[in-house]
Amino acid sequence: MAVYLDHAATSPMPDEVLAAYTDALRLVGNPSSIHGAGQAARELLETGREELARALDADPVEVVLTSGGTESINLAVKGMFWAARAQDPRRSRVLVPRGEHHATLDAVEWLARHEGAQLEWIELDAEGRIRLDALDSALAAASGEVALVTALWANNEVGTLQPVAELVALAHAHGVPVHLDAVSAFGQVPVRVHEVEADAVSVSAHKVGGPVGVGALVLARTATVEPLLHGGDQQRGRSGTQDAAGAAAFAVAASRAVAEVPLTRVAALRDRLVAGVLATVDGAVLRGAPGEGRLPGNAHFTFAGADGDALLYLLDASGIAVSTGSACQAGVPELSHVLIAMGVPEPEARGALRITLGHDSGDADVDAFLAALPAAVAGARAAASAS
Ligand SMILES: Cc1ncc(COP(=O)(O)O)c(C=O)c1O
Secondary structure, three states: OOEEOEOOOOOOOOHHHHHHHHHHHOOOOOOOOOOHHHHHHHHHHHHHHHHHHHHOOOOHHHEEEEOOHHHHHHHHHHHHHHHHHHHOOOOOEEEEEOOOOHHHHHHHHHHHHHHOOEEEEEOEOOOOOEOHHHHHHHHHHOOOOEEEEEEEOEOOOOOEEOOHHHHHHHHHHOOOOEEEEOOOOEOOEOOOHHHHOOOEEEEEHHHHOOOOOOEEEEEOOOOOOOOOOOOOOOEOOEOOOOOHHHHHHHHHHHHHHHHHOOOHHHHHHHHHHHHHHHHHOOOEEEOOOOHHHEOOOEEEEEEOOOOHHHHHHHHHHOOEEOEOOOOEEOOEEOOOHHHHHOOOOHHHHOOEEEEEOOOOOOHHHHHHHHHHHHHHHHHHHHHHHHO
16 A cells, blocks of 8 residues: 555545445435425535534535635635625735645636736745735735735645734735635644634635535625626525535535644654654755644655655655645646745755645654655656756
8 A cells, every 4th residue: 555645635535434425425316406305415415514614613604615625716716806896996906925826826817817807926935924014015005906815724835824814804904805725724723714704715625535526615794706607596606506415525524624633643743754854864954834833734845956756756656645746737847836935946946845644644654755765865866967
């Protein structure tokens, strides 16, 4: 069995979730149908929504189920932009930190190309944290013209937790709504939507052991979005037959994941992995915030002089699944925009590796990784210097 240390890409489905999902898939019925089968599906759906809302400190009426994190982010970013601009045509600016996930980057860039949105990029500090002073200045400079701020709850590459409560308070002081992408944070740290008072929060089931293709946008009662999808109007801001089985499985996965927070066992394993890497590999640098400032399951390094993709292939050949952390667009490796925004020099940014642990990770996984890494780094450095 391979050593799986790529939970941030997708997390294996626990047996309990798989059982809930397959049981639910057997049920016939469209939740919008009036007959008994439809009503049974409706009950499954709404029970799932309620459980998910509890896991997120939100109200069930605020939970809009979607086809995953990417759809949730697109609905929030585009929908909030369109709604703000419809209210006041001067509101055409979107404030976005530089280290966002591609779902956000590509959505805001689409808005700039097709809808005349003006993008204001907010700088990150050297640990990948959003600079609140820069956000404050941008909000003050564009008073009355900002449609929304959108930001990660935690960076999905380097794992840095963001100052989300302060960020929301700052934006609200300027009358600007906030969307938070909590896809990488949910199930790792408390994601309590009411406490943070965000207007919209995106989450995804497969990152917490639920099925791929299921997600949610938690949309505050006061928030307005212009829908992306038009049709039967089944949910506020979203049309399409609702996925009762997906909701049921997401709910079980979410409750299970949230019950494990704080992930002290996973954080201790991660700390042992980090200490082992730093002690055995010359030139290894831990990127992102240290200790409590990062996601408990995340370790991210750069290995100067090595190529991250070569490292990934060599580790894969040893049966270890990890990630470079950055996107690979149509098979072409891309230098991480997050590391570049943090000021990491390009030669070091090339040698990036993200290791993410989760509910099924154990000591044997860390041992296997630490045993395989030195030779893989040496191989990747030799390959880089030969090319
Ligand atoms: C931070 C973040 N946002 C959004 C997404 C997209 O979510 P999904 O795969 O459910 O579309 C991901 C998945 O990689 C992510 O890590």
